[in-house]
Amino acid sequence: MAGQGYLTVGERISVSLARFLHGIVSSPAYRWLRRHGFRGRGLVIAIPYLWLLSFFVIPFVIVLKISFSETQLGIPPYAPLWQWVSEQAVAIKLNLANFMFLFEDRLYYSAYLNSMKIAFFSTLLCLLIGYPMAYGMARAPAAWRNVLVMLVILPFWTSFLLRVYAWIAMLRTDGVINDVLLFLGVIDQPLVMLQTDFAIYLGIVYSYLPFMVLPLYANLEKMDLTLLEAAADLGCRPAKAFLRITLPLSFGGILAGSLLVFVPAVGEFVIPALLGGPDQLMIGRVLWDEFFLNRDWPVASAVAIAMLVLLVAPIMIFNYVQGRQMGAHR
Amino acid sequence: MQRRGYFVLSLLVFGFAFLYVPILLMIVFSFNAGKLVTVWAGFSARWYVELLQNDQMLTAAKLSLQIAALNATGAVILGTLAGLVLARFGRFRGRTLLSGMTTAPLVMPEVITGLSLLLLFVAMEATFGWPAGRGVTTITIAHITFSLAYVTVVVQSRLATFDESLEEAAMDLGARPAKVFFVITLPIILPAIISGWLLAFTLSWDDLVISSFVSGPGSTTLPMLIFSKVRLGVSPEINALATILVLAVTVMIVGSAIWMQRQERARQREVQMAQAANE
């Protein structure tokens, strides 16, 4: 054992941890496991795997199950899915009523469409504002770049809830924006901005902008600038070089940023709850109300399943893009 | 060329103004003597005093801090393992599933995760008797589940740019794989792990939707409290809270940025000196 003073405290801790693990690995119990096919590597893989399976995947299965059951008074407020009808027979009742309900009631249908519409246009707006920002940051002199990144990240680290709240004060009829506009004489009557579609778009773009800017910035910053120099050397004007070289190369960043905004925005709850009114139907809020106000767990589950079905394609695209990103580094 | 430069610059300024004006206004009005958040009635710090005397707020804040710290630590352990596995273990059965399970939470709408976890806890309680009722435990488990995905991304991308020959050299000199991880890999990727911890902490501290689904009586987190207050209207105490938060975060971020800059500059100087000394 290396003597006193040769290793620092930190090193001693690391070495002890490693030796402890090695002790486990050499123990008879483990050797038994080993003989039957389990290896140390498998243990390392298993830990996060089991956690995610138990707490991420299985819950979805349960949601699926409950979306097929009936509401009933009691705790929990739904009927069990299967029942023993006699000693040897089990009946499984799949209640499709919840899903039928979703299709029949116009409320849900409009809410889904509205959510997709709002998410889509918000993503577009985020892209239109965020791309120039990311571009400006990536082309800024190196000393400035870190400062700018910090400035973008700062709002992200402060409370999402509080930042949405900040807009309430600004958008009210007696709020700051109206005060300023009235003062300048631009308008005679205060504008109604809260509880409108405008407020929702503003809220989503405001909150999700960093999610668009950061992946775009990461992509643009890594771009080889000599490509643009080569283009200029060959006679290509800057605007055209942007369209034919920079833009296509940044496509990966655009895709990642857009999905990071679009998918969560579809299911957004806080912004429609705080900035929107009864006319601004978004499916996230519908789910919440269904669950907390109506106490109808089966319908809420059905809403969640329908939302998942709608979003499964974008989610899988995102998984694929992320996977490629990670692999590309090697 | 000049005109394009100005165009981009003005868009940058507009973008940052857009991000910061609401926050700055909130800070300004936290010092408003009056109750209305739209009419300035003089300078006063009374809301800060009231905030610090509000027991409900303080309890909720303490609870949120506890949960966030537990969550960050748990997420870092699990996320580092997952990141290590995905970056180093090559192909193995079920890799695609693990990869999917660690990227889907990044975009999954919170209402869905919240609902699904609550239903899981209810089913678990009915079957095993644990968790008994919902509270700190269930909130922590829920938070760990979604924040570990973020830590995985951070660790995985750090490991991807990590020079594998360092690990090979250590093995070549006689260290077994576990030792290599703890003595070589971990110390070098420590900054990434720390930023993962901070990221997980912030996500948990700030979370409203998932907490609302999986919390129980007596476990009201700070965001839940803020939300219930804010639904009723604007409250200057919230402004004070927001200001404290923004200042704390700003100090931390700016402080760490300056510290890192200084480290980097000192390091560069050392490298240059070494090169010069040998010429």
Next chain:
Amino acid sequence: MAPQARPEKKIEPWNDPNAAPYVRIERITKKFGDFTAVNDVSLKIYKGEIFCLLGGSGCGKTTLLRMLAGFELPTAGSIFIDGQDMTGIPPYERPVNMMFQSYALFPHMSVEKNVGFGLEQERLPGAEIRKRVADMLAIVKMGEYSKRKPHQLSGGQRQRVALARALIKQPKLLLLDEPLGALDKKLREHTQFELVNIQEELGVTFVVVTHDQEEAMTLSSRIGVMNHGEIVQVGTAAEVYEFPNSRFVADFVGSVNMFEGRMIDDEPDYVRIQSDELGGTVLIDHGVSAAPSATVWVALRPEKIMISRDPCEGPDNCVRGVVKDIAYHGDLSTYLVHLPVGKIVRVTQPNVVRKAEARITWEDQVYLHWHASSPVVVTQ
């Protein structure tokens, strides 16, 4: 041109039938999916040798080295080191150490800790580790830098630390991956000698991988030339240079002029080859084993061709040409001479004549001739 570093080696274990090889590589193959990186390679390496694996990129030399280190598992075949089968053994259990191309120094540890790392793994007492580290650092002349971190060292210093770290465990085999690649020219020459001196002092067996044939020839006791995953020729630097066994080796090691031709006279003590590429005949003063009238290639090294304005004396081993390009290297000059048949011949000659007017210059009509012992016949 780097001068030969070592005195004549009296001991040549590879020529001694009673000597047992220290490292036996037997029929090693490595496949990555469909791609075969190393194809059925067998080698014998003797104790105390500096053995160089020489080849271009993608020839499999690095893969072979990594299999010796234990980082890759061979698809087939076995590796024996000092009599023991090491084929499946992981790198941390092999008495083999490697010096990486990028040095791979642990950035968060000092020089002292880096060098002592291997000894720590052996659970030696701290005092002994410290002493051995100090001794080793003295050998590589890095004693003053023991407390520094890698980023505070220059490239050459880092290399010495990497070497110390790899040698301190007194491994049976030291593997070096492109050891001189990252250094500039002057440092490279200096380090070449240092490496050889350290090896002689410690007596460790080296296996070096390189693509630089000059490096291979200076460092090694023997060279193994590799191409497409196979060993094409094994021999001392002189053997490989003067007696290449194939066109590939002749062309890869040093520069060469290659002429395709047909044997017209095949006698036990001389051979005459007619070459249309050359536009003449080549007379070689020893017998060559090849089928009569077979197509052969004549390899002629540039330094063995003499260039002058005086016309040919005999029908063989002489051609006429025009000087089209000259590269002046100070001590030598390289001439590119165009033959009437179209081929370009490369000739290297020392600049014996100082006066510019007397020297051969562009567009000069010249005659190239060489001794009958200079060409090498290659049949593949």
